[in-house]
Amino acid sequence: MNVIEEQYDVVVVGAGHAGCEAALACARLGLETIIFTVSVESIAMMPCNPNIGGSSKGHLVKEVDALGGEMGINIDHTFIQSKMLNKSKGPAVHSLRAQADKNEYSKRMRQTLENTEHLTIRQAEVTDLIVEKSSIQGVKTLSGATYYAKAVVLCTGTYLKSRCLYGEVIEHTGPNGLRSANYLSDSLKKNGVEMYRFKTGTPARIDKNSIDFSKMEEQFGDERIVPFSFTTNPDDIQIDQESCWLTYTNEQTHSIIRENLDRSPMFSGVIEGTGPRYCPSIEDKVVRFADKNRHQVFIEPEGNGTNEMYIGGMSSSLPEDVQYDMYHSVPGLEHAKIVRNAYAIEYDCINPNQLLPSLEFKNIHGLFSGGQFNGSSGYEEAACQGLIAGINASRMIQKKDPIILDRSQAYIGVLIDDLVTKESHEPYRMMTSRAEYRLILRQDNADLRLSKIGYEVGLISKERYDWVCYKEKEIAKEIERVTSVTVGAKKEVQALLESLNSTPLKTATSLAELIRRPELNYDVLKSIDVNRPELHPEITEQVNILIKYDGYISRQMKQVKDFKKLENKKLPQNFDYNTIPSLRIEAIQKLNQLQPISIGQASRISGVSPADISVILVYMEQAYRNNKDNKGE
Amino acid sequence: MMNRTIAAIATAVSPSGVGIIRVSGDDAFTVIKRIFKKKSGHFVFENKEIESHVVTHGFIYDDSELIDEVLVLTMKGPHTYTGEDTVEIDCHGGVLVMKKILETVIKYGASPAEPGEFSKRAFLNGKMDLSQAESVIDLINSSNEFARENSLKHLSGVVKDKLSKIRAEILHEIAFIESALDDPEHYSLDTYPQELRKKVELFIKDTNSLLKNADNGRILKEGIKTVIVGKPNVGKSSFLNALIGEDRAIVTDVAGTTRDVLTETITFDGITLNIVDTAGIRDTDDFVEKIGVEKSKEYMKDADLILFLVDATSTFGKEDQEILNLLENKKSIVLLNKIDLGQSLSLEQVMEKVDHKVISISAKEQIGLDDFINEVKQLFFHGEVTFNDEVYITGVRQKQCLISCYQSLTQVLNSIDQGMPEDFFSIDLMNAYTELGNITGESVGEDLVNEIFSKFCMGK
Known part of the structure; x- marks a missing residue:
């Protein structure tokens, strides 16, 4: 038979935000990599909102960048508006969000893939996994071609057995009318993988020329644009920005929706999948928040090369005619022409509890996965998982230990730990409140936290790493200096304080003490700080934050120390917890299913109590000592 | 977790003449130094190296308040039951005195021991024979079961209601702050700090009244x-x-x-x-x-x-x-x-x-x-x-949770007054929420995420 058979190091299935990061990481680490997509035009496509970042998602992008991923650089080259959210709040929750030119974003990522050595792009539907003795061997495509590989990374997004719905219309396609992948789910099930069915949705796209913007509030970008990537020079990206627009739904909109609820597949029961509570459709909002008489609607451009506008806040699966009425009831959209309907999409994904924190399947050696396939949602959540899955697939092949970020190191660590440890029945979205050490996990220090790992992995350059090391040293030096330098109650000091509405000094005090005052900061004290060295703004920013919030930060550092102790107590894999006497049945079931890698992870499993943890600790110590005794004999 | 210095009543609570409060951990000596005085009112171990396996006579004080005349046995690790620095306070027995000493020890730096924790530490520190592992596990389980049952049983209905009310209200505030941080273009925090201040003052008032009642023995009923x-x-x-x-x-x-x-x-x-x-x-x-x-x-x-x-x-x-x-x-x-x-x-x-x-x-x-x-x-x-001291320590643990809750809430007030950004408030509110949950044995889990999604409308 004349069928194609090829051999690669890594096969990546899917070329969305997860797949692109996974493939780039593997290829950049020197592994022969092939990436499959059902459509080359859809590489790094943004099928929903036209932006990257936002609260806590911005953190993820910065972390991806610090580890050597592509997303940050890609958006820095293709954004049309940028905004730092929460600027008036603490540094831990500052979050960068950029509106993307969707086509440009996708095009630039595609070119990056195309121009990366060791990386092959292939348009084909992967239909089967080849697994032997619980170890991945490769994949088969629809044509019967076989691609052997040492590792496979699944990043199938929302394409598995997907169907798009609005009203009574059901289309068996992936997002945007792209073909769905209808075979891989069965192959996964055959290999014992537990599947979930999730759903999400997207609003309509409307022709810009049919919108009356005079009835809406204009939303501008920031005056000074901050890049996502630590490698982007801010001066290079101060562009002319596009605006977004804000309008609102009203009682009329809501009554149109209410009157037609029975025609929504969500409410009629046609949709089986579980939708995300944080991203409700407009009909969900109207039903669940019945007391609200209006909801925000953000009109966002999809890019410079198109007139399509994204109607943020009004995703829906109502029938086409109801969508028209509903959108037309919104001020400014009275004569709106719909280019693409809003729709809900249902798809297969996995129960991510089947994964190790390295994102490798526990039961199929060499099989990794990332993105919406893992039950998450969002481009950024996808990208960071793709990156980690790609890095760890490479490291498995190179026989190195996997990179596992813990909850005190990165939002990525929180996200992956939540996915693989906790029970979830809806697409998972990152939120700052999920990070218990968020004062340490700031977007401004992602490079300080993660560059070392990015460098050791081999995805960031020596030059870039050296700069971070230099920064770190200078920050420490400068903190020490401002802590030890005191200023007296001199005339110019009092004058400065007075001009800044700050209480004058009674006795001499350290510069650090002054920086801690809420109305002051590092920069404004320049004139009274005579021996201040000339330092890069990235350094002084850190000095300011670390001194200002020192009390809180050191409290969290202490908590992290305790946390690390439990993370470092490793547990054996494929262990039968039935053998530990007197663990409670619920705990045994959960532990056997999840096979946590550490006491720390075990303690976060719902249904495992602190007493269970104590019992495991005692048992493990016993086993350890037994083992030692036996070896001694 | 393993580093905390822990304390508990080591003897069965009985009317017999003597009761022992045991303190174990790195800070055991530091704690006793702070509360152990001579008749003259001077600290016994002031400027003095504490010797191992020595008994010293003196008085336990909470600041200026005399609690009891005691004998203190100081033992340096690893030659102790737990393998850690250990202090045993021999007091005059009686429920109230033992409880009061335990509370004082906790006030000055120790934490209430978890069920079976002394034995667990002894085992993990290699002070117990391998054959004893199972009995340690049994002890942990049974005392935990006992504590769990009792932490609820010993709480009056009024207190439980009050606790869950404050807890729900705190959670609501956290959820509001977090929703605003997550979706700042939707929820504004502009005038919020002063509103929150008033609410936190009420939370503090409620927590305080629970604490006072805990002191009177009215609320944590312990019987x-x-x-x-x-x-x-x-x-x-x-x-x-x-x-x-x-x-x-x-x-x-x-x-x-x-x-x-x-x-x-x-x-x-x-x-x-x-x-x-x-x-x-x-x-x-x-x-x-x-x-x-x-x-x-x-x-x-x-x-x-x-x-x-x-x-x-x-x-x-x-x-x-x-x-x-x-x-x-x-x-x-x-x-x-x-x-x-x-x-x-x-x-x-x-x-x-x-x-x-x-x-x-x-x-x-x-x-x-x-x-x-x-x-x-x-x-x-x-x-x-068998684990009757659990009854008492459960009460002490619960009180300690209230104290921690109170401290976290006070910290929120400080942060508001100092003009700290709003995201800092929710960190301390979350601590307060967690502590109150510890009293009734409720873990936090997905509470916050659920509250955010059910009470606040988010999303694109």
């Missing part, structure tokens, strides 16, 4: 709420006096717990009964009111245990039947009293009538009291009261 019922002259008061008179009973006076009745707190072998004496209810001609049915009903509704006294010298009459009907499904013990005075009603006869355990006693001659106490153990502790 089995017991009601004695029976027709007039059946011997309710003499039974109560007999219990109080038992030489192993520890009687704590908590007068004024409720306005019109007297509550006696009596501890036997680590079991505490809070007995409501309904004997004080006024007499009227109406029989129903005479036995205080209405009042009794009220108490019986709340009670953990009902003691129904029946007169052995009389018959099981209409009045007895009426009372019996009130017992319903409550845990009850029927006591056939006055068996020393020529019995006309036999044990068997009563047993035929009731589904509850019946015990023959004589309050006057102190007959059958042991059987009674054993039955209480059977009913409430499945016959085992």
Whole structure:
């Protein structure tokens, strides 16, 4: 038979935000990599909102960048508006969000893939996994071609057995009318993988020329644009920005929706999948928040090369005619022409509890996965998982230990730990409140936290790493200096304080003490700080934050120390917890299913109590000592 | 977690002369230094190297308040039970003194030990034989089970309601802040800090009143709420006096717990009964009111245990039947009293009538009291009261949680006053929320995420 058979190091299935990061990481680490997509035009496509970042998602992008991923650089080259959210709040929750030119974003990522050595792009539907003795061997495509590989990374997004719905219309396609992948789910099930069915949705796209913007509030970008990537020079990206627009739904909109609820597949029961509570459709909002008489609607451009506008806040699966009425009831959209309907999409994904924190399947050696396939949602959540899955697939092949970020190191660590440890029945979205050490996990220090790992992995350059090391040293030096330098109650000091509405000094005090005052900061004290060295703004920013919030930060550092102790107590894999006497049945079931890698992870499993943890600790110590005794004999 | 310095009452709580409070961990010596004084009022270990395995005489003080005259045994690790630095405080026994010392030790830097924690540490630090692992595991499990059951059982309904109310309100505020951080273009925090300030002041007020009540022993009830019922002259008061008179009973006076009745707190072998004496209810001609049915009903509704006294010298009459009907499904013990005075009603006869355990006693001659106490153990502790110090430490742990909650809330006020950004408020509010949950054994889980999604409308 004349069928194609090829051999690669890594096969990546899917070329969305997860797949692109996974493939780039593997290829950049020197592994022969092939990436499959059902459509080359859809590489790094943004099928929903036209932006990257936002609260806590911005953190993820910065972390991806610090580890050597592509997303940050890609958006820095293709954004049309940028905004730092929460600027008036603490540094831990500052979050960068950029509106993307969707086509440009996708095009630039595609070119990056195309121009990366060791990386092959292939348009084909992967239909089967080849697994032997619980170890991945490769994949088969629809044509019967076989691609052997040492590792496979699944990043199938929302394409598995997907169907798009609005009203009574059901289309068996992936997002945007792209073909769905209808075979891989069965192959996964055959290999014992537990599947979930999730759903999400997207609003309509409307022709810009049919919108009356005079009835809406204009939303501008920031005056000074901050890049996502630590490698982007801010001066290079101060562009002319596009605006977004804000309008609102009203009682009329809501009554149109209410009157037609029975025609929504969500409410009629046609949709089986579980939708995300944080991203409700407009009909969900109207039903669940019945007391609200209006909801925000953000009109966002999809890019410079198109007139399509994204109607943020009004995703829906109502029938086409109801969508028209509903959108037309919104001020400014009275004569709106719909280019693409809003729709809900249902798809297969996995129960991510089947994964190790390295994102490798526990039961199929060499099989990794990332993105919406893992039950998450969002481009950024996808990208960071793709990156980690790609890095760890490479490291498995190179026989190195996997990179596992813990909850005190990165939002990525929180996200992956939540996915693989906790029970979830809806697409998972990152939120700052999920990070218990968020004062340490700031977007401004992602490079300080993660560059070392990015460098050791081999995805960031020596030059870039050296700069971070230099920064770190200078920050420490400068903190020490401002802590030890005191200023007296001199005339110019009092004058400065007075001009800044700050209480004058009674006795001499350290510069650090002054920086801690809420109305002051590092920069404004320049004139009274005579021996201040000339330092890069990235350094002084850190000095300011670390001194200002020192009390809180050191409290969290202490908590992290305790946390690390439990993370470092490793547990054996494929262990039968039935053998530990007197663990409670619920705990045994959960532990056997999840096979946590550490006491720390075990303690976060719902249904495992602190007493269970104590019992495991005692048992493990016993086993350890037994083992030692036996070896001694 | 392993580094905390822990403390607990090491001896069974009994009226015997001596009680021991054990403190173990890196800070054990630091803690004792802060509270241990000489008669002169000077600190015993001030400027002095603490020697190992030495007994020192002195007094435990909470600041200027003298708690008890004690002997302190200081032992350096690893030659101790847990393998860590350990201090044992030998005090004069008595529930209140032991509790007070334990609380003082905690106030000055120790944490209440978790169930089975001393043994766990001893094992993990290699101080116990391998063969003892299983018994350590059993100990952890059984004391944990005990603590878990008791942490709820010993909390009055009012307190539980109050706790969950404050907790829900705190969660709501956190969810609002977090929603605003997550979706800043939707939810504004512009005037919020001052609003929050008022709310936090109320949370603090509520927490404070719970704390005060914890001190009075009113709220963390630490005992089995017991009601004695029976027709007039059946011997309710003499039974109560007999219990109080038992030489192993520890009687704590908590007068004024409720306005019109007297509550006696009596501890036997680590079991505490809070007995409501309904004997004080006024007499009227109406029989129903005479036995205080209405009042009794009220108490019986709340009670953990009902003691129904029946007169052995009389018959099981209409009045007895009426009372019996009130017992319903409550845990009850029927006591056939006055068996020393020529019995006309036999044990068997009563047993035929009731589904509850019946015990023959004589309050006057102190007959059958042991059987009674054993039955209480059977009913409430499945016959085992091995971990009786858990009752006390559970109370101390709960109080400590309230203190931590109070401190976190105060920190929120400070942060508001210092003009800190709003995201810092939710960190301390979350701590307060977690601490309150620890009192009732509720973990945080996905509470916040659920609250955000159910109360605040988010998303694209």
